[in-house]
Amino acid sequence: MNIDLDPLDEREDEELEETPVPISAENGRPITIRAEGLTKYFTHQGEIIKAVDGVSFTFTEQQFVTIMGPSGSGKSTLLYVLGGMDRATSGELMVDGVDVVRLSEWQEPQFRRLKLGFVFQSFHLLPNLTALENVMLPMQLAGGPYREQMRDRARSLLVEVGISEDMHHRKPSKLSGGQQQRVAIARALANDPKVILADEPTGDLDSRASKRIIELLKKLAVQGKTVIVVTHDRSIARVADVRLEMRDGKISPMPRYIGAAESAKRMTVPKKPLEEREVTVVAEGLSKYFADRGRVLKAVDEATFSFTEQQFITITGPSGAGKSTLLYVLSGMDKATKGEVLVDGVDVRRLKGRKQTRFRREKVGFVFQSFHLLPYLTALENVMLPMQLLGGKSQAEMRDRARSLLFQVGINENRINYKPERLSGGQQQRVAIARALANDPKVILADEPTGDLDSLSSKRIIELLKTLAEEHNKTVIVVTHDRGIARDADVRLELLDGRVKSTTGSYVVSSRPATLAHKKKSKKK
Secondary structure, eight states: OOOOOOOSSGGGGOOOOBOOOOBOTTTSSBEEEEEEEEEEEEEETTEEEEEEEEEEEEEETTEEEEEEOOTTSSHHHHHHHHTTSSOOSEEEEEETTEEGGGOOTTHHHHHHHHHEEEEETTOOOOTTSOHHHHHHHHHHHTTOSOHHHHHHHHHHHHHHTTOOGGGTTOOGGGSOHHHHHHHHHHHHTTTOOSEEEEESTTTTSOHHHHHHHHHHHHHHHHTTOEEEEEOSOHHHHTTOSEEEEEETTEEEEOOOOSOGGGSSSOOOOOOOOGGGSOEEEEEEEEEEEEEETTEEEEEEEEEEEEEETTEEEEEEOSTTSSHHHHHHHHHTSSOOSEEEEEETTEEGGGOOHHHHHHHHHHHEEEEOTTOOOOTTSOHHHHHHHHHHHHOOSOHHHHHHHHHHHHHHTTOOGGGTTOOGGGSOHHHHHHHHHHHHTTTOOSEEEEESTTTTSOHHHHHHHHHHHHHHHHHHOOEEEEEOSOHHHHHTOSEEEEEETTEEEEEEESOOOOSOOHHHHHHHHHHHO
16 A cells, blocks of 8 residues: 655644533533534525524533434534534534634644544445555554554454454455445544544445444444434434434434334433322213113223323223223213213313314324324324314424424334335334324323234334333323233223222322312312
8 A cells, every 4th residue: 555645734733722621511521522603604606505504512422413304404514514624604613622613724634633533424435445454544644653553453443343354455345335334434433533423324224234333333422432423314313312403504402212112222201209290180980871772881880090190001801891981981082971080180071062172182192903094194194183183383383293203203204204004003003102192192092002013013112102101291091901011000900890890000099089079169169
């Protein structure tokens, strides 16, 4: 490998000025990147294009960050500004103690070589060099140690990223796409930078290779790097520590993915003490009777209970026990024969007409066994529908919320415009859950939500519903025949012939609930 690496100008040896790296008050880790009011403007045919428009953020070591957004939103431009490959129009930017905005023309290459590692979608390996030589190159450009030491470090890095020694002397054309990207990552690590910037690093890879690359980048973050990935793939964002979204040059946090079981690190939210939780569902002597051939069928008979936010409740019992009827009475889809029922402060039994319809749209989200998605609408349109029926939001606001909810329940961006027939059963049920969340109800009611799903999909749906209760302060009530689901519930009701046969759990009220008692006293006055 005969490459002339002599400096073009002695000014290239001008040393970088570094300041001490501050510690983040949020997580106690050293801050590696801090941006304040960062902008990058271009002029095109006399028009100013704001590719990056006044963004501010702070990242620390041991963080895996993703930046998403539509094409042309400014993601890659932001990455190039962070990497010193493009100069900001205005604002402040510190990267590992270096004031990037004030770097001289001669300091910029040194900054990039020492502080940053770049990973691109198309790998950008030099085709005439072997894998080993590609990894050695950044060390040579930075004026690294002796050649043998560079060779040893390159070998070590290639092995660390999963390139076996028999491949070290292969040129890129003899490596698979996933292997080439691993070599590119090893090259990015050559000078031990604090920050790794990756622009669509899995865009040209199959799903298996993509998964391995992301696992590798996550591992680098855990080892102390700050890894920033620009991507269109929402499955990558699910495992990120920090998720950002760009639109029209602006940046904002993305919602956290609810499907925590598929996330590498589940963020737990401590439950409030029972006495501090809001009571969301209250029933006293609740009954629903039907007349059949002169006989009275007691589908629900004198049920009394109360549930709070952050509770996952199951209702079990044999077929015909009254489970689904109880759910329909709680939702206002069926009217109680007698008794009292309050849902999120609303006296359900006394609702009529438009108020009853508004209650169902606003206070309760319903998830059915057979999904009940409208077949002629896309996933996105199905989730938007409850918001359109309730009103109060613009079309753009409804679309943005629907996209956000679909992301949170694990529906990728490339599937949001699929109609239900193109989605698996588990995916359709996730869309149905997103639809149930559309108007942010306090109570989610689910009638056999896993009955039409395989065991793996069932497990994921129940984990998703439990997460909604625990971490999003919902009350989730699930009717099910599956006692395996009931074992993990906070509260378990068992119905037999319309009556509550047994109750198990942390909070079941068997005497008159205080909310109803107060309500009745008020009526008497």
